[in-house]
Amino acid sequence: MRKKSIGLAVSLSLMAGLWQTGGEAAATAPSPYAFDGKMSQDTLNRYLSRSAQIMDMFWFDTDAGKKQEWLRFVENTGTKLIGRAAMIWTNFQDDETMFYHSGRMADAVHAQDPEVILQAAIFETTAQSVNQIPVPAWVFEEFGLQPETRNFSYEGMLYKDGRYSNYWGAGQSVPDITSLETQMFFFYRAKRFIDLGYEAIHLGQVRLVGEADPFYLNWNRLLNRIRAYGEVHARRHNVLLDAHVNEVYDNANPLWYTAKGQFRYEAPGNTGNYYNGDASRLNRADGAQSADGHYIVYKLANATGFEVISANWAGAGDQPDGFDLYTSPDGRSWTPVGKTIQEIQRTEYTWPNYKTTNASPLPAGTNYVKVSWKTMPNIWTVQLLDVKINATGAALHDTLEQPNPAVKKLAFDFVGYPARMKGVPNFPQETKLEVNYMDSLYQKTIGGLNPQGWVTPHSPYLIELDNYGGSNGSPGIDSPYWPWGYDEIAWFAHQNDDYRRSWLKYAYDWFRTNDSYGHLQMPAYRTLGNAPVNGSNVYNAITASPIYPNTLGDEEAIKVIWSSAAQSGAVEDDLRDLTKIYRLSTNLAKDGSNPGSYGGDGARLTRMSNTSEYVVYKAPNVTDRTRLTGFAVDTWFSSATSVADFKFYVSSDDVNYTLYTPKKITVNGGMTKITYIGSRLPVGTRYVKVEFNSASSSAANPQIGKVTTFYADSGSYSDGKIDDFEGYGGSDPALNAAYEVNPNADPVTVSLDPANKNDGDYGMKYEYNVGVLTYGGVALNLGGADWSGYDALRFWLKPDGSNRNLTIQMITDDGDYWDKVLDLSDPMARMIEIPFSAFARPSWHNGTGPMNLSAVANLTLYAGVGAGSPGAGTLYFDSIEAISY
Secondary structure (H helix, E strand, O other): OOOOOHHHHHHHHHHOOEEOOOOOOOEEOOOOOOOOOOOOHHHHHHHHHOEEEEOOHHHHHHOHHHHHHHHHHHHHHOOOEEEEEEOOOOOHHHHHHHHHHHHHHHHHHHHHOOOOEEEEEOOOOEEHHHHHOEOOHHHHHHOOOOOOOOEOOOHHHEOOOOOOOOOOEOOEEOEOOOOHHHHHHHHHHHHHHHHOOOOEEEOOOHHHHOOOOHHHHHHHHHHHHHHHHHHHHOOOOOOEEEEOOOOOEOOOOOOOOEEEOOEEEOOOOOHHHHOOOOOOOEEEOOOOOOOOOOEEEEEOOOEEEEEEEEEEOOEOEOOOOOEEEEEEOOOOOOEEOOEEEEEEEOOOOOOOEEEEEEOOOOOOOOOEEEEEEOOOOOOOOEEEEEEEEEEOOEEEEEOOOOOOOOOOEEOOOEEEEEOOOEEOOOOOOOEEOOOOOOOOOOOOOOOEEOOOOOEEOOOOEEEEOOOOOOEOOOOOOOEOOEHHHEOHHHHHHOOOHHHHHHHHHHHHHHHHHHOOOEEEOEEEEEEOOOOOEOOEOEEEOOOOOOOOOOOOOOHHHHHHHHOOOOOOEEEEEOOOOOOOOOEEOOOEEEEOOOHHHHOOOOOEEEEOOOOOOEEEEEOOOOOOOEEEEEEEEEEEEEOOOOOOOOEEEEEOOOOOOEEEOOEEEEEOOOEEEEEEEEEOOOOOOOEEEEEOOOOOOEOOEOEEEEEEEEEEEHHHHOOOEEEOOOOOOOOHHHHHHHEEEOOOOOOEEEEEEOOOOOOOOOEEEEEEEEOOOOEEEEEEEEEEEOOOOOOEEEEEEEOOOOOOEEEEEEEEOOOOEEEEEEEOOOOOOEEEEEEHHHOEOOOOOOOOOOOOOOOEEEEEEEEEOOOOOOEEEEEEEEEEEEEOO
């Protein structure tokens, strides 16, 4: 539908990348997806808002027909970021095949649309098959090592304490990011993906790989290496990095070359008695102790000595020797060194302080010094206060103060995270999204300085329908992390076509309403694990074709969701599912019994007990200005009991609700049908709550049937606009609820007309038949509109060419009447402009004083016989507004 605003046409032209100037040929404006180097926040959000996950897309290069189909999908839907397009889980023996086809697929995608970002993935996995992959010389050189001829080492990537060994299966484990071998392997993979044209890399469960990585120090060093390479060698000199984590800042101690083990910075405490006046110190933070399990490595060329100050708890006996010290020329091979320990403070308290120094000069060529915690009576027995490393002509001093920049630097460009759908009780297989449900990410991403160069209060994020097994073995039973017994994508794939597509639209709108930093990554192709659908173990959204005869075919739904939505219209909810309901109370269920008694309605909402349950509907998030303008709610009451009316409330923010009284249309029958109609809702209304009345006779009486909500741009009833007839959703009952016919005059009927109008989709058809009382009309309730800043009334009118007349009447809140009479002899459709100064009080009204336009209660439109003859006629109205000169 078209909105009645020239501004919309301009904005749509800008979005399309076109700008018209002075009648000259259109010039191409920069694409909103264009970037070279760092990208703006808007550009990143645009990419995230057009993201689809096509897992393992590289494999389609092996089949020409499938390859062409996926290229068509990308072009047809307008996908701009393809998630997980290239990846290996643990089958690294297929590495070279994967890289080969990944490059060819990237070339094909970029030949079709060079703006598309392809995302690769480096997961939280390693396997014995990495032992088959040679380490290129450039990997050693990147890490300042002498190149050697060898393959990557599976054992070299593992946690030394054995954690997560064989976690993914025999010979398949979680790697340790504090291992240099893991960092080298991950950088190797990132560089190869970037060289093939991939501009985004997903890094999986960073927390799992980084359990021993203090403050994500090693992770951030690796991320910065990848970024630095991408800034020079990536297609557009940029690479986007994301992971399944939210808490990661790049704020580790800049003096540490590397470190291992979880640490925390302690509060100042009793610094004078315990810590030699030192208010900043480092303590181990987890309960695991093992040889070389917690350490810090400092890098300083040609180091000659060290000084380590510590506070050692003496509650279990003095523990002066809290550390092992090592040196290394290359950061890989370590030699223990002798040390001297001196007590430097002891009070009556039990925290003596010690200074540990090298017993003799460090070996020549020492470039690295490692401070490694010993196993002690408790994890917190030894706290580190101060470290100094000396070298010829240089020194390094670490006071162990927690870095605290004014703006923290975010480690990742955005966050990728599962959806965490919540099963809805009493509605089998249905789910909703909910803030604060389990570990969901909504409204919770951290803020700071984004790697792209701008500061944000919250990180942008992508939500995916995750896979982690298919089914937990209990399909149909809802449980945390397993919506109705499935993982997220398997749950989605097991729904019927209508529900899947409606749910995607619901989720897309939910993000735009609840968290503008979040984006739904559309599912396109993903494994279903042990929960196949129609014999297929993958979810495939592509439209069925001879190449893909057995798909779920959600492609067009994705395309429509991403397309520009109508600026005004109606949303009809037949209650087949809950996707059009924004929120509902927990004590509701669906009733489909005895549809014949309910006018054929086989899907109704009922209560589980006779309580004040409710449902909330909201305006679709077409734009930030979209508001609800009306509603029609069908309800069903037992004809044998008195009616306990539903209650209706309106709100602009879903927090503060105001009681609203709609009109009612009652149809008697086996069950009494009452349709509640709201029209011209208060300006700013975005939410409508429909509440059951606890005064009703039973839980099953009454019930809610079909619900229709009407929406339009908020400009429809603001800035002097009175009515453009776009806010009724094409519903004549909604229009009639707004324009009340005078029951004491000749008959008038109003309806929406798509043919006779000024612009937009609808005008108003006004049919009259005057003669008995010589006049008839309708009144529009304006609720005390303030027109004091306007000079005239303007509207579009198509008269009927009769000699009858039309009276435009204003009634103010103080009961004053003002009229202007127009003759209808000229049938030409035209804009009519009437200065307020041209209105006069009717002869039958005895008002006094000047016109008060600060509170206008009603605008009425009366057809009269005038100089013509009695009879019927038809007028058309549109674009009614108050204007100023």
